[in-house]
Amino acid sequence: MIAGATRGAGGTALSRHLLSRKDGQKVLVMPSRGLAAEDLKDQIAEIVADAVHGRTDRPIHHVHVDPPPDASNSNEIIGVFLRHYEAEFGLRDHQRAGVFHLKGGRQHAHVVYSLVGRNGRVADLQHEYARREKICRITEFECGLRFIKGRHNRAVEQALRKEGRIEIADAMIVAGLLDGCPGIAHSTPRQRAQAERTAVPIDEIRSAVLAAWRASEDARSFAVALHAFGSVVATGRKGLLLVDRGGGTHSLNRTLAAAARVAGEDRITAAAVRRRLAGITFLKLEEILNARTSRPNTGRSAGSQDELGTPATSTRTAQGGRRGDQSARRIDELAAADPRSSWTSAGGTAARRKRARDRATAAALGRIDLQQIIAKGKHMMKELKAQDYKAKMLAGFAPRGFNAHAFTLDLHMVKAPSEYNLAGRIMVTDGGWVEYNPSARSVRTWGPSGRAKVLAQALADVVGCEVYHLAKTASIAANADALKVTKVADDTIKGLVAWWVMRGFDAAAAPDGCWLTAGTARLLDTGNRLEVHGGLTDQAVAAILTKAKGAWGSSLKLEGRWTQAEQDHLWIAAMRAGVAIHNCGPSQGIQAAWRREKDAATKSARTISSVKSEIIEAQHLIDAAKGDIEAAKKLSGNLQAFVGVYLDDEQRKELAAQPIAEIVPHLGRFRRIGTVELESYEAPTGPKVAFVEPEKDKPKQDAEKTQAPK
């Protein structure tokens, strides 16, 4: 939940804001405390009047409490917050008034306290921000809400421990509130109100100013590049300002810093901005705004030297430019004031003014390298258009309510869901990946978790799910040399993508290597090294073995920390695939299982071999029964006796008509019969051959034998 507070004197604007029904907002005045008046306006006036005896000129403390939009018990959350808040700041006995607002289905409350107590003592609001954040965390904990990262997380955690609320402090740590940078709001209420008024989104201004910063090298090129976006730099009361095309003002330092933060780039400090913009004097804000209001017909300024800022060194040129403008203006004024002039008609005056402006513009443009401006403008517009296109693509499949344009500068590659891949993928500029599946309503990330984490969390908040990060679990290398981490060349990455795609894998090129999908896991291939993200799934194992067999000579080496289960999983798969695996310690159990599997395979092979030989012998027997002498020769002696001596012609004919499947089971019996027949046949005469060579072939063979010595 979010809460805010402001302190003031209790003017009429507060009651007007609290009773506003703008945009269909419903207002319900809550019961007051210690006040007699019936309506809110009088109640606030009463608080102010009753606080006069306190030593402050700002006795009003306005607190707004915003429960999460999806909370079902908003009233309870608001009640818990106010109870803790009053206890924290000693406001329990102080006068109070307030309202509930219901807008767009979201309820929140505004409460107005008197800071002055009965005895005239003013409530101590030191460190109100951090203490209010502490109350928010307590309320979130007690109401079972999701913790929101604040600005003073460590201070809140320490304060809670001091107060004995250790369980909340521990819960904050578990929720990761103390990790990383503190929470930074996208924009302030003032910025949002200004954007609503001028219709110039703050994200657009940030994108433009960052693009101008990137494209520039010095103050002049920065001002020129910025001018291409319709913005100018001005000198404000405290520092440099950015005046957008709608006339809205922004702190230049803060806008650049926010844009760099959103883009995940290095910080752009105020000192860096000072250094780059040194040596140039920018116009004051009032002068720029006056110039704009005096030229209502021009949507954008003409890019004159004055607007871009005058270099401090070229004083003469700057003065000349101003003098020229002043003289032109003086002529206009004289012409307008002179009743005898022929240019006093409205049309003539306007034409003359236009000519004077054109001359001044031409003089100013003459000092500017227009080609350079156009080239830079084109380059920047191309960059922005590309980013906008990606943001539009993302918005096409992102859930409703997700602001894709807030991440415009983060997008490196966007792949929309297709009929083959139901999940859309986004690669952010720092190399991280986000996958959003609209049908499964799931959000996953892998790779570097910088901007990807932020983008995924924003998606998950809208979808209402948790972000699942596929963390790096293990890595595999081809050999020891592959341990050296080097940047992979773009051509190598393209080759890797093609290699995987040819083998039926879903692969995508990225600056850090080739990412491929293996079930729920993701693998990063850098040629001689594979990184597994998201666990060792069966598909990941298949991919690893494919790589080892196809590119690493059927061997691989495990790197990093592998669990025993993972080692067993990969080892046995590698054994089955015939891949040698190094630096792997399989358990005894998996080794025994592999031995059993191998023995079973050997036995199975033997059985298959014997069955095959039986089938072959049965086929020969059938052929022999049909009268094929060559087939009969291939039979063993007992089967030869069975088919040649034991069976008569009718029986042989019947045997020849039988299918192999009928004969194979009876082969043993046929052999026994044949053996008995052979023994009884050979007993009086000695061993005989049932099937001999035909007599007509004998002389030929003898002749060949006799000719051989020649």
Place this chain on the structure above:
Amino acid sequence: MKNYKFWTQRLPVEVGRALEAAAINANTSVSRFVLNSIVAALPEGSVLKPLPPSPPRRPLIIPPDDIAAISVFGGHLGRLTGATVQLSKACREGGCLPEHNALETEIRDLRAAKADIVALVGRLRAVEIAAAS
């Protein structure tokens, strides 16, 4: 000394008292007096850039006694009105309608009195502000 923007110096109590007295005589704060003295003692003191003036402090508000008394009375009146509202509500819920009706009349009077008090405080403050300016 790496941090040129801030450093601490341990001083004897007597020196501290003397500094405080000298600062009061010079109608300035102790830190400003010490800073001016250091800058004046430096060889390049005359060419050093002077510090920007401190932001104006919020003026101390001490309300006049009469307005404060009326304001305190107004606070009591408000709390009394609130308590009477609760009492009237309890009477109505308890079935004591005659008392409830009487209390409602009192509440109207209290509210009218409170409105007068608020208006009175406003007028007195306006006079005070006009006199101060």
